[in-house]
Amino acid sequence: MSRATKAGAIRAILVFALLLALPFVFTDHWIVNIAFFGLMFAVLAVAWNLIGGYAGYIWLGSIAFFGLGAYALAITFQHVPLTSGYLPFFALIPIGIAIGIVSIPLALLLLRVRAATFAVVSLAVLFVAEIFAFNLDGLTGGPQGLGMALPPFVVTTFERPFYLAMLVLLAAVMFCSWYLAKSKFGLMLFAIKGDEDRARGLGVRTTTVKVIAFALCCGFTGMAGGLWAYYITWIYPQFAMDPNTMFAIILMTYLGGKGTLWGPVLGAFLLAPAKEYFAYTLGGSAFYLIAYAALFLLVMFFLPRGVVPTVADFLARHRRRAAVLASGPRPAGEQVA
Amino acid sequence: MHLLIYGCILGILLGGVYGLMASGLALVWGIMRVLNIAQAVCVILGSYLAFTAFTVLHVDPMLAVLPISVVMFVFGVGIYYAFLRPIRRDRESLSILVTYAIAIGIEGALGLIYTTSLQHTGTSYATQSFEVGGFQIPTVELYAFLISVAILGLLALMLQRTRLGRALRAATQNPTAARLLGVDIDRVSAVGFGIGISTAAAAGAVYGMIYSFNPNSHYDLIGILLAIVVLGGFGSMRGAIVAALILGVIASVVFIYWPLWANLSFFGVVVVVLLFRPQGLWGVPNWATQ
Numbered sequence: 129m130s131r132a133t134k135a136g137a138i139r140a141i142l143v144f145a146l147l148l149a150l151p152f153v154f155t156d157h158w159i160v161n162i163a164f165f166g167l168m169f170a171v172l173a174v175a176w177n178l179i180g181g182y183a184g185y186i187w188l189g190s191i192a193f194f195g196l197g198a199y200a201l202a203i204t205f206q207h208v209p210l211t212s213g214y215l216p217f218f219a220l221i222p223i224g225i226a227i228g229i230v231s232i233p234l235a236l237l238l239l240r241v242r243a244a245t246f247a248v249v250s251l252a253v254l255f256v257a258e259i260f261a262f263n264l265d266g267l268t269g270g271p272q273g274l275g276m277a278l279p280p281f282v283v284t285t286f287e288r289p290f291y292l293a294m295l296v297l298l299a300a301v302m303f304c305s306w307y308l309a310k311s312k313f314g315l316m317l318f319a320i321k322g323d324e325d326r327a328r329g330l331g332v333r334t335t336t337v338k339v340i341a342f343a344l345c346c347g348f349t350g351m352a353g354g355l356w357a358y359y360i361t362w363i364y365p366q367f368a369m370d371p372n373t374m375f376a377i378i379l380m381t382y383l384g385g386k387g388t389l390w391g392p393v394l395g396a397f398l399l400a401p402a403k404e405y406f407a408y409t410l411g412g413s414a415f416y417l418i419a420y421a422a423l424f425l426l427v428m429f430f431l432p433r434g435v436v437p438t439v440a441d442f443l444a445r446h447r448r449r450a451a452v453l454a455s456g457p458r459p460a461g462e463q464v465a
Numbered sequence: 466m467h468l469l470i471y472g473c474i475l476g477i478l479l480g481g482v483y484g485l486m487a488s489g490l491a492l493v494w495g496i497m498r499v500l501n502i503a504q505a506v507c508v509i510l511g512s513y514l515a516f517t518a519f520t521v522l523h524v525d526p527m528l529a530v531l532p533i534s535v536v537m538f539v540f541g542v543g544i545y546y547a548f549l550r551p552i553r554r555d556r557e558s559l560s561i562l563v564t565y566a567i568a569i570g571i572e573g574a575l576g577l578i579y580t581t582s583l584q585h586t587g588t589s590y591a592t593q594s595f596e597v598g599g600f601q602i603p604t605v606e607l608y609a610f611l612i613s614v615a616i617l618g619l620l621a622l623m624l625q626r627t628r629l630g631r632a633l634r635a636a637t638q639n640p641t642a643a644r645l646l647g648v649d650i651d652r653v654s655a656v657g658f659g660i661g662i663s664t665a666a667a668a669g670a671v672y673g674m675i676y677s678f679n680p681n682s683h684y685d686l687i688g689i690l691l692a693i694v695v696l697g698g699f700g701s702m703r704g705a706i707v708a709a710l711i712l713g714v715i716a717s718v719v720f721i722y723w724p725l726w727a728n729l730s731f732f733g734v735v736v737v738v739l740l741f742r743p744q745g746l747w748g749v750p751n752w753a754t755q
Contacts, residue, residue: 186558237736241743244500244557245699248691249739252732255688259732263725371684375565382562414581414680417573424566428559429551 133310139390140302147295151288160287162401164359167294168352169400173380173392174301175348178341180378181386182314184321185246185338188374189238189253190349193227195261195368197350198357200227202274203267210277216358217293220351228347235342239335242324254369261365273364276357290359297355298393301348306389308341317341321387372420376403383427385434394435399423471600472718478602478610480713482675484706485613485668486686487693488620489661495637495700496657499549499560503568505687507662510571511537511669512678513579516586526586530612530670534663541662545655568683575680586673609671616667617706620660624702633657637700685728689716692731696738698748708746 147167151160172194179187200223201216210216238249261268268274281289308314316337319327328334357363380399385391402423410416431438490504511533518529548567552559585591593604624630635643636653644650672678693712697704712731720727738745 184558186561188561237739240739244494244498244561245695245743247558247561248500248695249735251691252688252695252735255684256729256732259726259729372569375562375569378562414573414576417569417576421566421570421573424569425548425563428563428566432554432559 136306136389140306143393144295144299147298148292151285151291155285157287160291162404164287164291164294165404166397166400167291167298168356169377169380169396169403170393171294171298171301171352172349172377173384173396174298174305175345175352176377177381177386177388177392178305178308178317179338179345181381181388181392182308182317182321183338183341184387185239185242186244186378187250187342187345188247188378189250189257190345190377191369191371191374192254192257193231193346193349194353194356194373195257195363195365196230197223197227197353198363198368199261199268199274200350201354202276202357202363205276206274210280213280213289216276216279216354217289220293220297220354223354224347224351227350228343231343231346232339235339235346236335239338239342251371254371254374258365258369261369268365271365273362275362278361279358287359290355293355294352297348297351302389302393304344304348308344309389313337313340318387375424376420379424379427382434383431385436385438388434388436388440391434391436398435467599468721469718472721473714474600474602475606476714476717477710478606478713479675479717480710481610481613481617482668482672483689483693483713484709485617486665486672487690487697487705487709488617488702489664490690490694491697491700491702491705492633492637492664493658493661494694495702496633497549497636497654498557499564499658500557501658501661502561502564502687503544503571504661504665505683505690506568506571506575506680507537507541507665508669508672508686509678509680509683510575511666512586512673513575513584513669514666515670515673516584519586519588525588526670526674527608527612530616530667533670534616534667537666538659538663541659542655544662545658549658550651550654568687572680572683579680581679581681583677583679584673585677588674591674603675605671605674609675612671613668616664620664620702629653629656688728689731692735694745695735696745698745701745701747704745704747 147163150163154160154163172190176187176190179185197220201219204219204223205216208215208219234253238246238253241249262270264270265272279286279289308317316327316332316334319330319332320334320338324334353368357368376399380395381392382395383398384393384395403420406416406419410419486504486508490501493499493501493504514533514536515526515529518524518533519526544567548563549560552563588605590604590608594601595604596602624634632643632648632653633656635646635648636650636657640650643653676682689712693705693708696712697706697708712734715734716727716730719730
């Protein structure tokens with residue numbers, strides 16, 4: 129194992145150990161609740177990063193699959209009796225796989241276009257999903273929403289099973305993201321981001337690669353949606369498929385550093401608590417939207433590359449300078465880059 | 466059959482208004498490759514300005530169109546210099562996110578000033594209609610259509626006949642060559658963005674007489690406008706206008722038979738476009754796929 133991956137493994141074990149300990153150390157409901165949303169946004173941002181960060185496609189329909197997962201779970205457990213509180217957690221796995229498969233034909237259609245056109249048609253996916261959720265009221269309950277059976281967990285530690293399930297989901301999507309980034313598949317995605325036509329010319333099966341990344345993103349997003357539905361127990365179309373949530377995911381990915389492994393997680397943990405806090409203090413009102421817009425613009429203008437790449441660059445420069453100073457005057461013609 | 470023709474008539478009237486909104490979007494994309502998600506919220510802003518002019522100053526929205534256009538032109542130029550000009554890298558993608566942030570900022574500000582309850586610019590002739598060949602034509606929709614066509618005509622005249630229009634078209638066709646020939650791309654972009662915003666607001670002033678609106682309405686509207694631009698072809702104003710008429714007719718006809726699904730027809734057309742002509746009606750293939 130090379131030095132870089134060993135450091136990465138230690139970092140991952142440390143982060144996940146801390147996250148695992150959190151609900152046992154802090155048992156206050158509001159802390160675990162906020163941490164749950166932090167994890168949820170981390171899953172969503174890491175999943176979005178597969179297609180949005182690695183392949184560079186601004187995919188604005190991700191939240192439609194969040195809603196699809198939410199409705200899939202809620203509708204399933206309207207017909208299946210809730211024999212055990214843990215049953216829905218296991219039901220998420222087939223739902224995630226099914227959503228991933230369902231997304232493939234859509235991916236083949238959408239990925240016919242690129243760049244801004246892709247962003248536009250993917251936004252159309254979100255609007256279409258919302259129209260269906262509102263109008264198919266026999267299935268989704270329409271604007272009245274859809275309820276799920278109350279989870280039979282002990283009140284004092286009610287949030288804990290959801291938190292742990294979301295943590296498992298984060299571990300899974302992080303493993304996926306890490307494995308893709310280090311494999312040949314990840315290189316293909318980066319090549320698509322760099323220059324898709326050239327990648328194609330060099331023999332990268334661009335469509336296959338993009339479709340797989342897309343399906344993984346949709347599958348994980350759907351699983352997070354299902355878990356969210358079970359946690360809040362009553363879902364409405366306007367919250368299950370909220371354009372603001374969609375752009376929040378993107379903002380988190382950009383803030384942390386798109387295309388990096390840990391950037392989306394960092395962005396989610398920085399912004400999700402802020403989002404909950406502002407929604408609470410400003411009441412989800414006009415002020416909330418203005419604060420959100422201001423934060424969005426600040427990130428876009430002052431940290432467009434994100435925290436992780438900026439800090440990594442700074443550290444690399446620092447280390448290089450130290451190395452140059454240690455090795456004395458360098459021979460003529462040698463580059464420090 | 467009677468209903469079908471009636472739907473087509475209403476669709477053309479409405480399509481003209483959508484055409485005015487979407488042509489600004491296409492113009493801005495053509496000049497500077499910025500996809501302005503805030504276009505729809507500027508329509509709603511125009512509706513609110515006309516609403517205020519009508520309720521407070523008792524000015525007819527038809528007359529308020531001119532001052533609103535001027536004010537919103539200045540607003541658009543300001544937005545360009547404050548938020549769009551600084552984007553240097555990766556403009557196509559970043560502009561979507563930045564204009565989205567602008568859109569929710571304006572939405573929040575509107576919610577603060579006007580609250581989120583539905584408003585409607587209820588002029589004296591808002592409920593009137595007249596009969597032509599057995600069809601009841603709503604007066605206000607006809608006026609809205611005529612105003613939109615007049616503004617589009619002025620815009621076309623400006624683009625074809627004036628020095629500024631020539632600079633705008635040159636910037637659309639080839640920014641580098643235009644710059645070499647002495648066109649100040651930066652200024653032209655600012656003016657183009659101002660025009661885009663002012664057409665949106667002008668359309669909004671008349672839109673507010675036809676439909677009820679609140680600060681949240683721009684989500685539905687931006688979906689429609691983007692569908693129009695996809696069908697028309699990015700950056701093509703002619704395409705946007707023709708697409709708006711086509712989609713207006715389709716949506717109106719669908720509305721008559723299945724009112725809940727009218728908005729879906731816009732996106733259904735987008736799917737068909739993707740399958741058979743990804744670059745849209747008037748688009749250049751490269752634009753859609755790059």
